[in-house]
Amino acid sequence: MLRFLLRRLAIAVPTLFLVVTLSFFMMRLAPGNPFQGDRKLTPEIEKAVNAKYGLDKPLAVQYVKYLGDVIHGDFGPSLKYRDKTVVEIIGQGLPKSLTLGGCALLLGTVLGMAMGTAAALRQNRGADYLATTVAIVGVCIPTFVTAPVLVLIFGSRLGWLPIAGWGNGAPRYLILPVIVMALPLVAIIARLTRAGMIEVLRSNYVRTARAKGLSESAIVLRHALRGAVLPLVSFLGPASAGMMTGSLIVEQVFNLPGLGKNFVMSASQRDYTLVMGVVILYATLILVMNLVADMIYALLDPRVKLS
Amino acid sequence: MSLPPKRFALGSQQSAETLELAAVKGRSLWDDARRRLVRNRAAMASIIVLGLLLLVAILGPLLAPFPYDQVNKTDTWAAPLQQGHVLGADALGRDLLSRIMVGLGVSLLVGVVATFVSLVIGVAWGATAGYIGGRVDELMMRIVDVLYSLPFIFFVILLMVVFGRNFILLFLAIGAVEWLTMARIVRGQTMSLKEKEFVEAARAAGVSGFGIVARHIVPNLLGPVVVYITLTIPGVILAESFLSFLGLGVQPPMASLGTLVSYGASYMELTPWLLIFPAITMVVTLMCFNFIGDGLRDAIDPKDR
């Protein structure tokens, strides 16, 4: 186990290094800069601004300096939110995104597995088609449609739920955004569960279990679900990294202080330091979640050895 | 058993695990598969609907009541069935039906071309890595890992910024991100295939490495690859719609389902038809691909009878 972890760590470090390098240069080679807007700066002012934020040195020098700073945990100030440091922005946003993403993951997984199970047990019958259709519709409608439509129905017309704001994390504020984030997830998980389950239900050991006279619910709970969980684990690893870093649309529609908008806005506004911060965060999360997924996988499936 | 491929591209709603299990055992199975597919009502209905949509998209410019970019200054915000606009018109009086027809074609084209790009890169990359194995495999998959760790949207925005807002490049950019999953699936498949007897036989007969990959491995990947394709196309169409929402979609006055839906969403209560009709078209199209994908997977998977 320890050897496995060390080995993965040994791979993770160069991977992260490459991610940082690639993003750094891709970002810098993109046209534009963080200080350019509809007001063009005079050459003198432009020079002063670049000097202040260290953008006047050759790119290679900036790169080496950035690497050094990052190793020391200094991600610099954001170039757009200049009163805030990158660490501060991520530190404020990440817990919110973790809460939202975590709830959405939970809701999506529970609902998705329930629907997938129902569909698998009644394959090619009414319930199956219903569940599959609901699942597919869930994944086919873009979030920028589901979010405002749900707000319109549950928030504005019925007046049941708050429609925006963090509300200091009160659960009722989170219901709508969590549902919007969970919808596509429900769809994917339902289909993975259905497929995995159908497969297990046809396997020899389930047949044996049936022959031994085990009740149907015992079979489903003990064997089938476990088989269906395996593909879910490898899906949820990387998917959770995406969920936990937030969603631009959900944050905009619901006015939430998450991280998701930074992935889009900082790239399009050329906020170099913030871009690098969120990219490093995302890559780290991906590496960690994959590691976790592999370990859970090995735990659930004795055929797989961690190597 | 090797560890299954782990990660999923934005739109792929398909477990690589099940794809892998859907190993194709030989050509004789295709007949069985076809029979099973024909029996799947949802899939068959989807094939018919998709065929019709495809026909509409291709013949769109001929069938459309108006040119898609014709501004009709007296027909602004026309409701459905008013002033000869069957599905209504937008802020510039452009006919919605005509725009949906064009948009459908554009979206399908985006989906197909991007998927094709991801297919070509993914299959070549995955098959090579899987077949050669060892250090080369390690290196190639490490590259895939690195690209996987970059946030999708960041990657696409930068690609578009660097290469400009070119229609073709839009497809390439999306395809260039989606191939990663394909490569992983194909690699896993190849690794198990290359241990099979018929590959051993070919090798013993002196067929070159390239020949084996091209003639024996790749054709046998067809099953999972076909399923993957039917699930990647809708994923790409959705990704394109998100780019449209960000204002990075096709150039105006051209339309795609994504631009139409995101445009309509901002006028939801005022002119609901601008959202409803494009959204229905989009959902129906994506549903067809998904049902066909499901049907194909069920049909090809030999364990599933």
Next chain:
Amino acid sequence: MRGTGLRNLLLLLVAGLALSGCEGRVIPTCPAGKLCLHAGNGTDPGTLDPAKSQLVTEDNILSDLLVGLVTDDADGKGVPGMAESWTTSPDGLTWTFKLRDATWSDGVPVTAEDFVFTLRRLVDPKTAAEYAYFAFPIKNGTEANAGKAPLESLGVRAVDPKTLEITLVHPTAYLPQILKHMVTYPVPAHVVKKWGDAWSRPEHYVSNGPFTLSYWRLGDRIRLVKNPRFYDARNVCLDEVYYYPTTDTISAERRVRRDELDIADGIAASRVPYLRQPDQIPTYVRSAPYMGVYYLAFNTHVAGLENKDVRTALSMTIDRDFIASKLIRAEKNAAYGFVPPGVTDYPGGARVFYADWSFEKRKAYARDLLAKAGYGPQRPLKLELKTASTGTAEPSALVAAVQSDWRSIGVQTSIIQEDGQVFFSDMNVRNFQVGMAGWIADYDDATTFLALLKSDTGAQNYGDYKNPAYDALLAQADVTVDPKARGALMVRAEQIALDDVGVAPVYFAFSRNLVNPAITGWNDNIMDHHRMRWVCFKDAAARRARSQG
């Protein structure tokens, strides 16, 4: 089991929704007994340090925190702020400001030295202020910013703690306008010296205005609390002001309907007629002319576009009335001139010569002009029209409308919509043919618009429009002290630029806000400046009683 799991779960979910149902309506936070105002404010500010600020959303907040020498009244007009009064020397070059007795929120007096410190800091290259050019009319401002003169040589002097003297390069009639712009707001010298750049963080912030900064979380909210040490504190009605970033304006609109927000800014133009319907929220909608213009820039280095006739043909074939009435939904805002109406000390009246022609007549005339320039069915004019992409629908529709208009006179236009940063890069290096640009005024004076087209403006004169007569008139206006004479000179310049088609103005900007009708002291004005020190509620007492903390 048999699928009941799904049913149970759905039931649970519905029950959960129903349980939380009665709590749907939200009473926004406000300490007990206090009067609070909740305002949607576009995007998060990037900074609350005036020297580094650039955005309108920053201006809204900064102006509630800090008060400059001159300040806005409820109508956005300049009135004495930190300066009680001022005098100007006969040559218009030396301005002397008498400061009022006032203190910072930490009790330290505001002195003339603070202003000297502030203005030197603004031009200091180490501050790296994007808006340093606001100090360029001040003597040695340009030189000090370029590092060619010491900061101490800047024409700002504290005669005594209560008297400030500013020396200018040329008479600058609009100096009071500059002195009520956020970048010249005073910063507390004693605090900035102590904390450096970190002074503008909520924990260190010290202000001299009606409110102090209490809390700021990105993407969530900013909280301002009334400053009891403000010189006019007894006339400030609100106890607390909350600003929320509301990127999604439709979402903000719904929150206004639910009384969660009292004000929302930047409502989409297309929603204004809808919201004005009697069954919607007509009394909330506030739309007024705003100091900005949207225009097409023609790159005069491009073959064809160097020809004035071609530019005239293109400009006159833009159906501005259609765009204004149907697309941006503000009929009166079609732009037939470059400087928006309502600018202070500017008589206006410059117009394109075809302003009253019918669109058909214009098209016929334009076709003739193009034919004269050698373009026709055999040799159609082909153009690229560049625009920045935004997430909103209107800009794309606008360029599509222009493309369609130009098609009707045989011009083939391809639209290139680019990422904002790429777009501005391209415009700055003249990598465009026709570009869709916009300009929102920095201050209420015609020069902010007219300076865009001076031949020595540099990058911001996108099309490199050049006419010595135009430059000469503006130079003359710069040294003219009499406002009437100055205004007349500038109108003549504007007419020249319009006749030359230096740019093709399309429409004038207008502000669109939703304001709770119970609010008082929030007046429509051309700067769209609404300082919270003037704002109150008609039912203030009832609202105070309702606040529960």
